[in-house]
Amino acid sequence: MTATPRPYNFSAGPAALPEAVLQQAAAEMLDWQGSGMGVMEMSHRGREFISIAETTERDLRELLAVPAHFRVLFMQGGGLAENAIVPLNLCELAPAGQVDVVVSGAWSKKSAQEARRYADVAIAASNEADGHLSLPDPARWRLRPSASYVHLCSNETIHGVEYATLPDLAALGSSAPLVIDCSSHILSRPVDWSRVGLAFAGAQKNIGPAGLTLVVVREDLLGHAQAVCPSAFDYKTVADNASMYNTPPTYAIYIAGLVFKWLKAQGGVPAMEAQNRDKASLLYGYLDGSGFYANRVAHEGRSRMNVPFFLHDESLNAAFLAGAQQRHLLQLRGHKSVGGMRASIYNAMPLAGVQALVDYLKEFAQRHG
Ligand SMILES: Cc1ncc(COP(=O)(O)O)c(C=O)c1O
Numbered sequence: 001m002t003a004t005p006r007p008y009n010f011s012a013g014p015a016a017l018p019e020a021v022l023q024q025a026a027a028e029m030l031d032w033q034g035s036g037m038g039v040m041e042m043s044h045r046g047r048e049f050i051s052i053a054e055t056t057e058r059d060l061r062e063l064l065a066v067p068a069h070f071r072v073l074f075m076q077g078g079g080l081a082e083n084a085i086v087p088l089n090l091c092e093l094a095p096a097g098q099v100d101v102v103v104s105g106a107w108s109k110k111s112a113q114e115a116r117r118y119a120d121v122a123i124a125a126s127n128e129a130d131g132h133l134s135l136p137d138p139a140r141w142r143l144r145p146s147a148s149y150v151h152l153c154s155n156e157t158i159h160g161v162e163y164a165t166l167p168d169l170a171a172l173g174s175s176a177p178l179v180i181d182c183s184s185h186i187l188s189r190p191v192d193w194s195r196v197g198l199a200f201a202g203a204q205k206n207i208g209p210a211g212l213t214l215v216v217v218r219e220d221l222l223g224h225a226q227a228v229c230p231s232a233f234d235y236k237t238v239a240d241n242a243s244m245y246n247t248p249p250t251y252a253i254y255i256a257g258l259v260f261k262w263l264k265a266q267g268g269v270p271a272m273e274a275q276n277r278d279k280a281s282l283l284y285g286y287l288d289g290s291g292f293y294a295n296r297v298a299h300e301g302r303s304r305m306n307v308p309f310f311l312h313d314e315s316l317n318a319a320f321l322a323g324a325q326q327r328h329l330l331q332l333r334g335h336k337s338v339g340g341m342r343a344s345i346y347n348a349m350p351l352a353g354v355q356a357l358v359d360y361l362k363e364f365a366q367r368h369g
Helices: 019-027 047-064 078-093 106-115 235-240 250-266 268-290 314-326 351-368
Strands: 070-075 098-103 120-126 149-153 178-181 198-202 213-218 306-311 341-344
Touching: 019 250, 047 070, 047 250, 047 268, 070 078, 070 235, 078 098, 078 106, 078 149, 078 178, 078 198, 078 213, 098 106, 106 120, 106 149, 106 178, 213 235, 250 268, 268 306, 268 351, 306 314, 314 341, 314 351
Parallel strands: 098 120, 098 149, 149 178, 178 198
Antiparallel strands: 070 213, 198 213, 306 341
16 A cells, blocks of 8 residues: 655644654654653653753754854743743843844844843844845944844744855954854754854754754853843753753654754755755746746845745635645745745755645646736
């Protein structure tokens, strides 16, 4: 009997996971490697789970070439909680308690709003005036010399705007650490750690299930939390306890570990980056040449992971989505704040999935153009 192929799922997150990972998780659901326990049923302090967590961290470090002077933390609360946890931990790095935020889309705008509860926030640059369609150019950022850190969302999931290279703050005259929210493009391309103080990512796009938040933080940034910071959110406490100060999201860590093994088997981050480049150029190339659809983001800022697009005739949106569903192309509706469509093409989306989407886009345009 041949199994029916799974639909291609373009969700922005929680997003599709590699099928091989889901199958392995299913096979191990009742009994993880002869232990007699499913992973969800294991103590986080037992040797079985500790070995899972250690392997997961080791594989992540290898995949992203994380230097030894960075700590990897498995936390909870998602990207939005990090918008509070980061200032609670870092805004006292410098006496003035200042945080500079680059607004490149909806998520960094939210980060600025949340940080205002804890810090003196200034907007270093913003693309809000043009509808978040361009990339705020680092050469024009207004950085304060006494800022504790600079916040950047390196891939804006809703607006589809991505920094292909991270800014070098030192070259811009700032000695503040750069904090990146890389939730929606982590592991899709390498990270230049020499430019990063702290990176955080909710897991539910390119890592695994919702519930796990990954934090990679330079060691010298630990130990500066405000007195009111909850202990479970103090990076130093989490690091000193190997992410086991309180119960971590054990099952999500396990699935992340399976995803990391899968990524290594695909050839690691360089192989993923090459495939992501191919997927993005196939999709943008078709959209740009179609005359029927449009992506409005400035070319140099276009995300390889999240591709918002519009039908020129928006009265066809419902028919487009219904036809996509019939073709087993799922979750293409755009974010409600932007409208139109959005295809999220994370690591788990194969080139064949993007090809199937482009085939459908062409067919729909021919039928309705
Ligand atoms: C870039 C980015 N940051 C933050 C968030 C918020 O994450 P969470 O819902 O896990 O709090 C998201 C969610 O999609 C996101 O894409």
